[in-house]
Amino acid sequence: MSQEQIDILQRALKREKAARKAAEKILEDKSRELYVLSEELKISNAKLEAAVNEKSSQLAGIFENIIDAYVVMDLRGNVLKMNDAASHLFGYDLSEEPLNVTKLIYTEDVAYAFESFSELIEKGRFSNYTARIFRKNKEIRWVQINASLVYDTDQKPIAAQGIIRNITELKSLEQQKEKILKQLEKSNNELYEYAHIVSHDLKSPLRSIDALVSWIKSDNEGKFDEDTLQNFGMIEATLETMESLISNILEYSSAGSETNESKDVNLNDTMEDLYRLLFIPEHISMNVLKKLPTVKGDPTKFQQLFQNLLSNAIKFCNKDKGIVEVDFVEEPSFYQFSVRDNGIGIEKKFHERIFKIFQSLNKSKESTGIGLSIVKKIVDLYEGTIWLESELGEGTTFFFTIKK
The missing domain is CATH 3.30.450.20 (PAS domain)
Known part of the structure; x- marks a missing residue:
């Protein structure tokens, strides 16, 4: 073999050694990377396994608890x-x-x-x-x-x-509630009937006394002095007040009772009826500020409601030019009505008291203290609320809501 051939072989061997060394270096680096990756993967798997076991334990706990x-x-x-x-x-x-x-x-x-x-x-x-x-x-x-x-x-x-x-216990309570409601309805009906009977039985002797007084006065016309006639007048006024009180108690007893009668009630027609029914003095102007809505309910109860509020406004007006105004605003789920007057006003401390039965603030034969309690019962019946704003000497505004 010539020297030239030997040199060629030596150069080839040198290149092969260098290539092998480079390959070994690459293999060593990749092995090191693979080891590091393998160790990281072991750590990740351990964490994942721990997390899975934790979640499984939590789910098992939730399931059982x-x-x-x-x-x-x-x-x-x-x-x-x-x-x-x-x-x-x-x-x-x-x-x-x-x-x-x-x-x-x-x-x-x-x-x-x-x-x-x-x-x-x-x-x-x-x-x-x-x-x-x-x-x-x-x-x-x-x-x-x-x-x-x-x-x-x-x-x-x-x-x-x-x-x-x-829900066994809840169902039992519901059944008890239904039973109590039926018993309550029966008791209310019996009480209402009793109120009618008592009203009739109480009014009969009052009318008899009134008739006797009238006969005595007629049979002895010209024989009684002025004081006696005045006493007879007081008896007649007292009898009238007692009859009015009995009628109002009967009206109160029925005001908050539910009725099967549910109609479309045009409140504008209700107001027209009240214009004819109420005595409105010439010095008082009563105005409905805008057309009132039609509501669902018992026409008689809505007439009672507005009649009592308007009567109060007229009764307690002490101005030369009295004003009574009816208005309303419509909300998504209810109507809010207002009845405003420029009368004597009501002190703040009495604002709650006036809605209780027999709680008239003005002791007079015209006021039995039942009217506003009737209003409150009717408003409650239609799932509404009632309140007032007032200033002494300036007037009062009653607000109430009626659910649509």
């Missing part, structure tokens, strides 16, 4: 899993025996139960299903259920889950 019963079942009604609250409610232990929800359905609620299950399959959920169930020992419980379907990765329903709340 939900206050309401929680159940998972297949689409044939076989219970796959339930928490302790469900086991306690139903009286079954899945570790000892299988359970199908058909065992729980109360006999009279079977049709309703299957309708709800059909809704669950069709819509994927149902809410506030309320029915009775049988416990294992055949005790009956009222429950309210909210349920939804469980889907697989292909969005096919594979199971259902539901939260079941025991």
